[in-house]
Amino acid sequence: MTNPILELRNIRASYGSIEVLHGVNLSIGRGEVVALLGPNGAGKSTMIKVVSGLLRPTSGQLVVGGRDVTGAAANALARTGLCTIPEGRGIFPNLTVRENLLMATYSGHKLSDIEESTYTRFPRLSERRTQLAGTLSGGEQQMLSLARALATNPVILLLDELSMGLAPLIVAELYQQVAAIAAEGVSVLVVEQFARTVLGVADQAVLLAHGKVQVSGKASEIGEDVLAGAYLGS
Amino acid sequence: MQELLTFTIIGLSTGAIYAVVASGLVVTYTTSGIFNLAHGATGMLAAFTYWQLRFDWNLPAPIALFITLFVLCPIFGLVTERFVMRGLQGTSEVVKLSVTVALFAFMIGIANWIWPSDSSREAFLKFYEGNKVSIFGINISWHKLITFGCAILVAIVLRLLLFRTRMGVAMRAVVDDRALTELNGGRPDRVAIFAWALSAMLAGLAGILLAGEQQLNIEPLVFLVINAYAAAIIGRLKNLPMTFAGAAVLGLLDAYYLQFSDKSWFPQSIMGFGISGMRASIPTIVLFIALLALPQSRLRAGVVRIREQNKMPAWNTSLLGAVSLIAVVVAISGMLTRSNTLLLLNGFTFAIVALSLVPLTGYAGQMSLAPLTFAGLGAIAMSKLPGDGNLLTLIAAVVIVALVGALVALPAIRLSGIYLALSTAAFAVLVTKLIFNQKQTFMSGNISVPVLDIPFLEINTPRGRLILASIAFSVLGLGVVAIRRSRLGRRLIALKDSPAAAATLGMSLTRTKLAAFAISAGIAACAGALAGDKVSPQQYDFTQSLPIVLLTVVGGVGTVGGALFGGLMLGGNSVLATVVPTLKNVTKILPGTIGVTLGRNPSGAANQIADAYRSLTNRWSLLAFAAAGAIVIWILDAQYVISHWAFFIAGVFWILAVTPNLVGIMQATRTRRIIASIYLGIGVIVSISIDWDNAVDSTGKRLIALILLIALFGVGAQRVAENAPRIHRSSPDVIGLTKDFTDEELDHAERELGVVL
Numbered sequence: 001m002t003n004p005i006l007e008l009r010n011i012r013a014s015y016g017s018i019e020v021l022h023g024v025n026l027s028i029g030r031g032e033v034v035a036l037l038g039p040n041g042a043g044k045s046t047m048i049k050v051v052s053g054l055l056r057p058t059s060g061q062l063v064v065g066g067r068d069v070t071g072a073a074a075n076a077l078a079r080t081g082l083c084t085i086p087e088g089r090g091i092f093p094n095l096t097v098r099e100n101l102l103m104a105t106y107s108g109h110k111l112s113d114i115e116e117s118t119y120t121r122f123p124r125l126s127e128r129r130t131q132l133a134g135t136l137s138g139g140e141q142q143m144l145s146l147a148r149a150l151a152t153n154p155v156i157l158l159l160d161e162l163s164m165g166l167a168p169l170i171v172a173e174l175y176q177q178v179a180a181i182a183a184e185g186v187s188v189l190v191v192e193q194f195a196r197t198v199l200g201v202a203d204q205a206v207l208l209a210h211g212k213v214q215v216s217g218k219a220s221e222i223g224e225d226v227l228a229g230a231y232l233g234s
Numbered sequence: 235m236q237e238l239l240t241f242t243i244i245g246l247s248t249g250a251i252y253a254v255v256a257s258g259l260v261v262t263y264t265t266s267g268i269f270n271l272a273h274g275a276t277g278m279l280a281a282f283t284y285w286q287l288r289f290d291w292n293l294p295a296p297i298a299l300f301i302t303l304f305v306l307c308p309i310f311g312l313v314t315e316r317f318v319m320r321g322l323q324g325t326s327e328v329v330k331l332s333v334t335v336a337l338f339a340f341m342i343g344i345a346n347w348i349w350p351s352d353s354s355r356e357a358f359l360k361f362y363e364g365n366k367v368s369i370f371g372i373n374i375s376w377h378k379l380i381t382f383g384c385a386i387l388v389a390i391v392l393r394l395l396l397f398r399t400r401m402g403v404a405m406r407a408v409v410d411d412r413a414l415t416e417l418n419g420g421r422p423d424r425v426a427i428f429a430w431a432l433s434a435m436l437a438g439l440a441g442i443l444l445a446g447e448q449q450l451n452i453e454p455l456v457f458l459v460i461n462a463y464a465a466a467i468i469g470r471l472k473n474l475p476m477t478f479a480g481a482a483v484l485g486l487l488d489a490y491y492l493q494f495s496d497k498s499w500f501p502q503s504i505m506g507f508g509i510s511g512m513r514a515s516i517p518t519i520v521l522f523i524a525l526l527a528l529p530q531s532r533l534r535a536g537v538v539r540i541r542e543q544n545k546m547p548a549w550n551t552s553l554l555g556a557v558s559l560i561a562v563v564v565a566i567s568g569m570l571t572r573s574n575t576l577l578l579l580n581g582f583t584f585a586i587v588a589l590s591l592v593p594l595t596g597y598a599g600q601m602s603l604a605p606l607t608f609a610g611l612g613a614i615a616m617s618k619l620p621g622d623g624n625l626l627t628l629i630a631a632v633v634i635v636a637l638v639g640a641l642v643a644l645p646a647i648r649l650s651g652i653y654l655a656l657s658t659a660a661f662a663v664l665v666t667k668l669i670f671n672q673k674q675t676f677m678s679g680n681i682s683v684p685v686l687d688i689p690f691l692e693i694n695t696p697r698g699r700l701i702l703a704s705i706a707f708s709v710l711g712l713g714v715v716a717i718r719r720s721r722l723g724r725r726l727i728a729l730k731d732s733p734a735a736a737a738t739l740g741m742s743l744t745r746t747k748l749a750a751f752a753i754s755a756g757i758a759a760c761a762g763a764l765a766g767d768k769v770s771p772q773q774y775d776f777t778q779s780l781p782i783v784l785l786t787v788v789g790g791v792g793t794v795g796g797a798l799f800g801g802l803m804l805g806g807n808s809v810l811a812t813v814v815p816t817l818k819n820v821t822k823i824l825p826g827t828i829g830v831t832l833g834r835n836p837s838g839a840a841n842q843i844a845d846a847y848r849s850l851t852n853r854w855s856l857l858a859f860a861a862a863g864a865i866v867i868w869i870l871d872a873q874y875v876i877s878h879w880a881f882f883i884a885g886v887f888w889i890l891a892v893t894p895n896l897v898g899i900m901q902a903t904r905t906r907r908i909i910a911s912i913y914l915g916i917g918v919i920v921s922i923s924i925d926w927d928n929a930v931d932s933t934g935k936r937l938i939a940l941i942l943l944i945a946l947f948g949v950g951a952q953r954v955a956e957n958a959p960r961i962h963r964s965s966p967d968v969i970g971l972t973k974d975f976t977d978e979e980l981d982h983a984e985r986e987l988g989v990v991l
Contacts, residue, residue, distance in 0.1 A: 017982075054413055078419035086417060092410040099403045106400075106419030148418070 003066070005030050005187045006051065006156055011060035013043075013050050020046045022211040023060065028156070028204075033178075033188040035202035035219060037195050037227065044191045044213045045087055051189065052084040053077040064156070079106060083154035087161045090145030093134025097125055100133050101143055107152040117151040118144075119175075139170040146177055149186075157181060159190040163197065175201055178218045195227050241371050241493040242486065247378040248447075250385035253441050253478045255462035257392055258436030263471045265405050265429040268319055268330050272337035273863075273962075274462070276434050277441025278455040279341050280307055282349050284442045285450055289356040303438050311434035315427045326649040328601050329581065332787040345452050346727075356628055360446040370423050381443050388436065389478060405429055421458035434839065441491045461517035463656065467524045471652075480524070487516050511667035518667070522660040526645055544596070544792035547882075552715045555795070563704035567697045575696040581805020582703035583609075586761035588786040588797035592714050594754035595783075596792035597723060599730030600747060601655035603779055604662035605758045610670060610774025611635045613683050613758025623684030623766075631763045632756045639755020640748045647747050650733075662776040670771035685766035699766050706764055709764025711794040712758055717753065725751055849897040853981070856900065860893040870922070879926035883940050887921040891948025898952060910951040917947030 012020040012031050020043045038044050049055035051062065053074035062070045067078065076168065078084070086108035091100055101114050119126035122143045128136060133144060149157050159178065163171040171194070179201050182188050192198040199205060202219040207226065215226055259273050270276075280302055287298035318337065322330050349355070360377035367374055396402040403418045405428070412422050440462075441455065448454060461484065468480025491513050494500055567575060587605045594600050612635045621627035646657040685694055686702060693702050717723045725746045728736040737743055764773070772778075785803045790796025850857055866890060871881035892914055899910045921943055930936050 052417060054416065073421075074413070074416040075419050075421050078417055084417040086414060090414060090417070092407045092414065094410050095403060095407060099397075099406075102400055102403050103407050103415070103418045103420065 002090065003030065004028055004063075005032075005065055006189070007063040007064065008051070009061040011047075011057045011062065011136060013046055013055055013057045015046075019058070020211050021050070021057070024208070024211070024213055026206060026216075028187050028189060030176060030183045030187055031182065032204060033182045033190065033202045035195075035198045035205045036189060036191045037198075037205060037222075038208035038214075042208045044161055044208055045210065047085070048084065048158050048189075048191055052082065052158055061089040074203050075106070080107065081107075081153075081155035082158070083107075083149045083152060083156070085145045085149060085160065085162065088164065089138070089141040089190075091136075091141050092134045092149070093100060093132065095098075095133055096130050097136070097144060098129045099135055101147070101151075104148045104152055106231075107148075107153050107154070114147075114151040118147040120149060122147060124153055138166050139173075142166060142170070142174055146174060150177065153184075154186060157188045159188065159192075161191055161193065163192065163194055194223075236371065237493065239370070241373060241489040243372060243378065244492075245486035245489030246482060247381045247485070248488055249482040250381045251444050251447075252445070252462040252465050252484055253385050253481035254388050254436055254440040256465040256477045256481055257388060257474055257695025258430060258433040258440070259462065259466045260469060260471055260474060260477055261392075261405075261429050261436070262433040263466075264409050266315075266319060266426055267409075268322060268334065269471070270337075270433070271331065271334040272341060273433065273437050274456045275338045275345075276310065276442070277437035277439075278452060279310075279345055279441075280434075280438030280453075281441035281445035281455060282345055283452060284438075285355070285445065286349075289358060295361070299442070299864055303435055303441070307434040307438040308431035308445055311431035312427050314434070315430035319430065320423070326599065327600065327655070328595055328787060328791065331655055332784050335784045339781060341720075342456065349452075351452065355450070358445050358450040358727060377443075377446050384439060384443060385478075388439070388458060389596065390473070392474060401425070401428060416745070419870065432574065464517045464521035464524060465667045467521055467528075467653070467656065480520075481624070482518055484517055487520065488513065491516060510670055515538065518660045520661045522657060522664070525649060525657045525660065528649065528653060544790070547715045547718055547794065549715070549719070552712060552794070554710055559708055559798070560701070560704050564701055567700050570697075572696055575700050577714065577805055579696060579700045579703055581802045582700065582707055583761050583765065583801070584782055584804045585707050585798045586703070586710060587758050587782055588789070588800040589710055589714060589794065590754045590761070591758035591786050591791055592794060593717055593726060593757075594750045594799050595786075596790075596796070597726035597730065598747065598750040600750060601651070601658070602751075602754065603659040603783055604665075604776070605754070605782055606774045606779040607662040607665045607776065608635055608639055608755040608758035609762035610665070610769075610771065611755075612762030613765050613769050613774070614762075615759065616763035616765075617681045617683045622687065627684075628686060628760075628763050632759045635759035635762075636752040636756035640752040642755075643748055643751035647744055647751075652701070654812040656815050659776065662779060666771070666774070666776050670774065680768045680770040682768045683763065683765040686764055693766075699764075702763060702766075706760060707798065710760060711798070714794055722746075723747060753948045814888060843886070847894060853897065853900075856896045859895060860888075863888055863892065867922070872908075876922055877925070877927045880922055880924065881934060881944075883926060883943070884921040885916065886940060887917060887943055887948070891917060891944045891951070895948065895951050902954075906954055910954040913954060914947055914951045917943055917951075920947075 006026075006028040008024055008026040011021055011024045012019060024043070024047060025130070026034075026047075036044050036047065045208075046055065050057050053069075053072055053076070056071055060070070061068055062072075064077070064080075064082065084090075092103065095103070101118060102111055104114050105111050115129075119129075122140075124140060125144060125147065128140070134142060136144065148160075149159075157178075162174055162178070166174070175197060178188060178190065182201070190198055190202065199219045199222065205215075205219040205222045206213055207215040207219065207222070215222065255273065255277060259270060262268060262270050262273075283306055284298055284302040287293045287301055288295055292918040293301075314337070318333060322333060360375060361380050362376040367376070367379065394402075396406060404415060404425050407418075407420065408422045408425050415422050415425070445455060462481065464478050465481035465484055468483075469475075469477030495513065563578075569576075570578065587609050590605050590608065591602065594602055612631055615631035615634050616623065616627060619627045619630055642661055646654055646661075649657055685699065693699055717726075725736070725741055726749075728739075728741065729743060729746050729750070733743055736746075762769070766870045781804055782800065786797055786800035788800030789803065791800075850860070864885065867876075867881060867884045870876045871878065876884070880942075895914065897911070899907055899914075902910065921940075924930075924941075926936055930939060
């Protein structure tokens, strides 16, 4: 932890005049997988929006690789190696699978490389390359969005609610891929409602509630009672 | 057979031009969700620019073409996107459409200014004028061949661009999910600029091709290009091949009509109605049919988040407003010259028409581009019905037009947003072209509408009619306020905010929409029926509706005050043109210029001023300061320290520029507060210290100086204060729990919650 790759320093963020994050501190080391847990309305997705650059914090600093990038545009952050898979399906439903992959070339990788990496990992997508992404099954759509993270070799990966609306079996399969990505040295910040699924993969866990970090520590040390307390609001 | 073939080729070449225009329209609509009504005007400006370079300055054609299409058009598209359209994200369809109407008015104004139509100009020649080829015995000009070539080229290039290049794929990706495009590393802003630049180039190309066929005139050029809208709708605003097919059909229909209408067997009238306006109406009829064939617009669940907000009007302020409006008109009408009275009367007529948009567009969120058409129908009804203008005639006229309004709305009611707006536009054009030009309606070009006959009152003078119009506006305005406060008003608002939620609560959307259309048509009919003078069909032309819609939205279509503001602005604009003839050209572009700033302030100007005053209500120190300032200005005048003109100008400046800004300034950070205060202070000193009576020689110039002062210092100070970083406020879910509310926080909470004590 001497040299964190991603750091949030006292971040405050608001929608209009309603403040959602009231000073959040967080740091993620190289190759670390951090699980961001918390009940609905805790500010998890807002935090992902701030880190990815979609929402400008009202105060505080966002530091990536030692550089202050507060207020940088999302597209600029994306091109420097921050890969975000947003809530819902991170795909363009009215573009074909191949065109979705073409959009990933903004990261600087060649389309042929991205296609090769994707189709070897997910042969099913190879069969559907000219099909509109919106017509894929939920699991296939999530594979396609993960394919961007796998093929573009990012420095940091942000995952927001990967499991939303998917069968448990598929969720487990997807988290194997996440573990594979982490094994390659990518730092991952993952937001998840299913705490147990993600705690198996994560090194660290951070519990967010009411816009503030309530508990943080090793993933293995976060007990059921702490989770229940945070979710049920003891 | 030979003849048929010739007309087929003519039709297809017209269709080719429509196709190029329509594809540009589709490009911007799909990437930004903005239906650009000014698209045709862009083509018109490009044609004029090309004419200027090619025929007036005699540049060689390739150079002139290159400059126009590949330099000026992209720059124009870039500027439009960057400074006008980008601010429109998150606004309603009404505002988006109004801004393109503004752009439309602005460009026509510019063209009229730079290339006045009375100057005899060099002819606009076709490409390779005079050259023809003969295919199967039919002569085809090279120009037509080039037109076909361009359309095919456009089709191929667009297809390759949209499906084979990353920029094209990104253009489609932005439509799907703007945020995700950013997360992929794409730049949606650049994509939008590219789309607008491309669209401007396509419009320009079509404009130049069309001018070669039709000659260079502003109106026909703009409106022939508008016909391409029908083609775009056939392609459902996204399908390019269908758009091209639709364009071809339109071009063919036009050519065949031209061919057959010359034949002896072709009817000259149907059931006694002349059909001379038929050819010009074909695209509109096709548009109408295409709109009706559209599938029912789907109800979207979830709250539509829009930036415009209006408060519920209170009875006491509405009554006070109505009474003081009438009092002011009675007071000043005695001092006005006859011509100024007529101009102000005109303003009030516009204001009533604008008022008809408040329940329909402001409350119910349904866009109509045809308010003046209903006013025209009201005028016809009033003059044709027996009774010679007594109150019963007026009521009958209003009821009839309201029924017509509901009837017209019936087929269009399944549509929403842009499609509904276009269908009302189609209705307006059809009425103008097919009904207003019949001998049964506007007999010899104009008809005389009887003055409203009220017992014991003589209102034949212009002054009487002006006072009558102000009373009519006040009464109707109170009626609109009553609607807003009633059960129906809540239904209308529900229709706008969430049709899905309203439907699930068991509300009939159709009936509510019909009611909104009927009420709106009835109010507009009043404006026509109360004309009390000779009126001509030109007054109720579709094109005249556009500035009214625009300025009402600028004033604030959700409020009665906004309608008054919009109507008087339109009336005042013509006052400005008569008072200061040198500014005649400025007044041509004024409504457009005001309108394009809508993106910054989508709730309208009247609303903004009212809001600023409302925020003053429980800040006694600021109120005292505002009152003290006004009294000081009055004392200075009473003591003859300053002249009456300085009193007037400083007074208006104080009321419109200083007072509304006080709260904003107090809320800004310290540095910004000081800058804004100094800035406003300079404005006050300037307005007081200038010797207005002697240094400025005409009333018009003084008024313009006043407007400039307000714009420069008032709006300037507002921007300084508003864009300032706010003093940090605690979040609502923290304050009150861990610490007590401060007075300022209580004020803030009350304003946010809309609780006015």
